[in-house]
Amino acid sequence: MANATDGPPRYAVLAAAVLGVMGSYAMLRDWDRFGPRLLAHPTLMAVDLTFGAVLLLTASPASPLAYATVCTPLLAGLLYGWRGSGIFTGLQLIVLLTVYRAWAHHPGAGANTLLIAGFCIGAGIIGVTLRNLMFRFGTASQALSEATSRLAVAEAVESERARLAREMHDSVAKTLHGLALAAEALAASADASDPKALKALKGQATTVAGAARRAAAESRALLSDLRSHTxxxxxxxxxxxxxxxxxxxxxxxxxxxxxxxxxxxxxxxxxxxxxxxxxxxxxxxxxxxxxxxxxxxxxxxxxxxxxxxxxxxxxxxxxxxxxxxxxxxxxxxxxxxxxxxxxxxxxxxxxxxxxxxxxxxxxxxxxxxxxxxxxxxxxxx
CATH class of the missing domain: 3.30.565.10 (Histidine kinase-like ATPase, C-terminal domain)
Structure with missing residues (x-):
């Protein structure tokens, strides 16, 4: 405020400084809420450009405050890509030219203005480059997330396969094997009795034993199919x-x-x-x-x-x-x-x-x- 005259100019500089700092803090704190609005309405960047122009006019291009102007092209490149970066970098250069004409009599104003102009152009390019890198990183992160989800699903399926295999092995397969043993014992007892009276019983028992063996073999085949590798x-x-x-x-x-x-x-x-x-x-x-x-x-x-x-x-x-x-x-x-x-x-x-x-x-x-x-x-x- 040292270069501002008394009265309304001094208050304008003070208001621009306070609003600029508070606006930046609000953006950083609640970016999830304000960021989409800024993306949807690029004209809001003109407010930032106006605040910077007011401060730069009173501080001169030789002031350290002038280097804060590079933030506008940088943010424009991050948010809007090449087109937005080009527009706001051009507007920032017009502001710098206006400030230079107002401070042309100040020693070093020309060199500082040229240096800041180069920084603005470079910041715009850096902003666009960072935007592209973030998009690529986002795509890679999404692909990694999808791959992780697929792996999680595959692990869940594999776990369920193993659980079903254990349950069937501990229940169905053992039950069928016990049935086969019981039928074989029945057939053996039939051999020790009167063959004429128990011939039909022996045949039925043998049939049951064979059916139980086939069922056990089918259950083992099912258990093999439940595994991802055999x-x-x-x-x-x-x-x-x-x-x-x-x-x-x-x-x-x-x-x-x-x-x-x-x-x-x-x-x-x-x-x-x-x-x-x-x-x-x-x-x-x-x-x-x-x-x-x-x-x-x-x-x-x-x-x-x-x-x-x-x-x-x-x-x-x-x-x-x-x-x-x-x-x-x-x-x-x-x-x-x-x-x-x-x-x-x-x-x-x-x-x-x-x-x-x-x-x-x-x-x-x-x-x-x-x-x-x-x-x-x-x-x-």
Whole structure:
């Protein structure tokens, strides 16, 4: 106020200073409320520009107060981008030119005015740059928030899957297994009695035991589907034991190579379905006495083989021939292998029977894709 004359000019300077400081404080304190209004009404920035012009006219360009004028282009760039920054920077330069004409006689007024003008232009550019960076940071933060939300949902789903698996394992599977044991005991007691009187009872008990075993196998399959990743060796061990139990065919499981990596449930489901179909073929069509399941894992692929000592397939048998003669199970295995981008091999096993081998490349994504024509290696004698 030292350069203001007495009377109304001095009071105008005082009012501009007080209102400018209080307005800035209100904006900083309640930005959530005043910020949107300022964004919606750019003309409100003219009030700030007016207060700054009044103070600058009384303080001269050589005063430290003059450097506060760079805040207007900076804020305009932050709020309104290139267009707003250009408009308010231009208006601020007009104010500086007016002030310079009023203080041209003051020593150093020209140099200080030029310096402040450069600062105003630079502040406008910095404001726009900060605005763009904040928008990019906001977009990245939103993407990170969405990814975090998806991870939270996935964790919740995984937790629910694990809970359901535990509940079913502790209730349904054990109950069905107990039912199978009870039915077997009933069948055994029927053997110790009069065969003629209890023949029908024995048959019914045996039927109940078989149904309970099938239900237990289905519940285990459901438990496997509830997991996001399936332990293939454990599932093959269960399938082999179940197959040997209800067919009385000696079944072994051999693991070669390295450890088997966890597989997505869909991939493991297709592989287990192929193994189950191969086992059923050995039981129904091959008249096999022994079946061997081999699991071989390497760094590049995973191979599952089912070998039996049954009659085997004719040397010239192809998938097309099998389809024409009613062997749609072989075609289904080939289609499942094609879904996984895997190779299926159908030929004669070392035991003299049939060998079904599926090789899944681990270097490629093991998720289902569009089926393509199956690849079959030539059957060997």
């Amino acid at each position: 332990d293939l060796p454990s599932e093959l061990t269960i399938r082999a034991a179940d197959f040997e139990s209800h067919t009385q065919i000696s079944t072994s499981l051999n693991h070669k190579g390295g450890s088997c990596p966890p597989l997505p449930d869909t991939t493991a489901h297709h592989l287990l379905a192929i193994v189950s179909e191969a086992l059923e073929n050995a039981h129904r069509h091959a008249d096999a006495k022994r079946v061997a399941i081999e699991l071989e894992a390497s760094e590049t692929d995973l191979t599952v083989r089912v070998q039996d000592d049954g009659r085997g397939l004719p040397g010239a048998t192809t998938l097309q021939d099998a389809t024409k003669t009613g062997h749609f199970g072989l075609l289904g295995m080939s289609e499942r292998a094609a879904t996984l981008n895997a190779r299926i091999h159908l030929g004669r096993s070392p035991q003299g029977g049939t060998e079904v081998a599926v090789t899944l490349p681990l270097a490629l994504p093991a998720t289902p894709c569009a089926p393509h024509p199956p690849q079959q290696e030539a059957a060997h004698a």
